[in-house]
Amino acid sequence: MEWTVTAAEQATLIRTTTWRLWRRLSLYLVLLFGCALAVLGAARWDTPGLLLGPVAAGAMAAWFWFSARGPVRRMLVAAYPVGATVAAEASAEALRLETAAGASELPWERLTRVLPGPVVVLARDEVGRQWVTIPRQLLPDAWLARLPA
Secondary structure (H helix, E strand, C coil), X not given: CEEECCHHHHHHHHHHHHHXXXXXXXXXXXHHHHHHHHHHHHHHHHHHHCCHHHHHHHHHHHHHHHHHHHHHHHHHHHHCCCCCXXXXXXXXXXXXXXXXXXXXXXXXXXXXXXXXXXXXXXXXXXXXXXXXXXXXXXXXXXXXXXXXX
8 A cells, every 4th residue: 555645644644643642641641730730729829729720731731732743743754754655565464664764564463552543543562662653544444453452
């Protein structure tokens, strides 16, 4: 399977991947931080102190978003630059991806915690302990069924 990356698809891939990783890794921390500060603010300054939680949580959420977006963007632009033709090939044992950043072979059993979506599939590589981003254009439904549930 081959895919030629367009600017619109690349922008959607970056935005969706950042959002899904942010939601997966940061949302709970932001909510916990906001609730804790709301309780502490209310204990110290009564009702006006309740605003401390949502304001601080909003600032923290924005900081996490922008600090995550840069590395995600650099990684995806390097692997899927506009105009590049990237390819994927599936065998019984592994998924082989050929991107502008190089080729990689990912055995199906190494990919866990699969989060399929309409734009991107996120999966945790159990050996490298990293999240792997696979554009949906490179992973048809028939191949998606090979990933562990």
